[in-house]
Amino acid sequence: MLWNIDLTLVDVAIVSRDAYAEAFRAVTGRPLVKLVPPMGRPDSEIVFETLAVNGVRAEDDDLPRFLSALAAAFAERKGRLAKEGRAMAGAKDALKAVSRLDGVVQTVLTGTIRSNAVLKLKAFGLDRFVDFGLGGYGEEPYPKATLLQVAQGRAGQRLGTSFTAANTVVIGDSARDAQAARIGGAAMIGVASGRSTAGELRAAGADLVLPDLSDASEVVAAVASLTTPATRKAG
Incomplete structure (x- = not known):
């Protein structure tokens, strides 16, 4: 995730x-x-x-x-x-609810450099739900779709599991996030809370679109509907 x-x-x-x-x-x-x-x-x-x-x-x-x-x-x-920023509506509850799903590991796919990504989430108590070692970050010189594949590779090496579009979900607010998921090989949940409208997210390839993260059960249901159990490598 x-x-x-x-x-x-x-x-x-x-x-x-x-x-x-x-x-x-x-x-x-x-x-x-x-x-x-x-x-x-x-x-x-x-x-x-x-x-x-x-x-x-x-x-x-x-x-x-x-x-x-x-x-x-x-x-x-x-x-x-x-003091000057904010957590988006429902963010903490959504992260907490998804963390309870069996077999789910949460990380980030972000344009932000890693040190700043950690600080952004830590300021609002969101960092404890995220494994930053598996993410993709803005200092890495790759398009976001490639960065997604890099993150899948990191997770695969650590967890001994193949990550594909069947068991990888991206959640983001921009059409670029949706395009990266489609090209890179992941399912996509668009959140119409930021840069792109619901229509723009769908047009860019989002599988599902939510208005925001305020309904944690809706987020969990969306994640569950887009994933199948990961296939663990033999041996």
């Missing part, structure tokens, strides 16, 4: 923008004028596009420098997350 984070589980956009602004200044020596909207994209992609729209020609070491600066800037602001 792979959860998107921003606008699916939490909304910390104000803090994220401030961290980006500080990281941009640290790397370029200039103030940030325009931040590219996330729209389901990974931080690695947002960094390059943000540099470009602000008239900065990217150098070879800009990405690792920017991501390092972003991690530091975000960590400095972690105390603001719960």
Whole structure:
């Protein structure tokens, strides 16, 4: 089970923008004028596009420098997350309810870099339901569909199970999440709580669409309806 984070589980956009602004200044020596909207994209992609729209020609070491600066800037602001951000409606109850399903392991498939992903969920007490070691994160230079397959591979190596579209579910709020699930090989539950409408999520390939996560039993039923028991490798 792979959860998107921003606008699916939490909304910390104000803090994220401030961290980006500080990281941009640290790397370029200039103030940030325009931040590219996330729209389901990974931080690695947002960094390059943000540099470009602000008239900065990217150098070879800009990405690792920017991501390092972003991690530091975000960590400095972690105390603001719960005050200025919010957990999305029903997020904690949905995570808790899904965690009770037999054979389910929850992780994340997110455009956020790993250190920031942990802080975002920890601020709202959501981290205890997630195995961060199996996820896919924004510092990894892959399209989201490939990142999904990377996460499936990590889970397979750890758990000794083959993960396919029959036993992998992505939950996210953007059309990009739905497209990644379709291409990468996973079932998809769209949540119309963020970037994309219910119609856009369906058009992008979501198998099921929920208005939000406020009904935990509805989330559990959706997950159960889209999965079959994993096939454990022999030996």
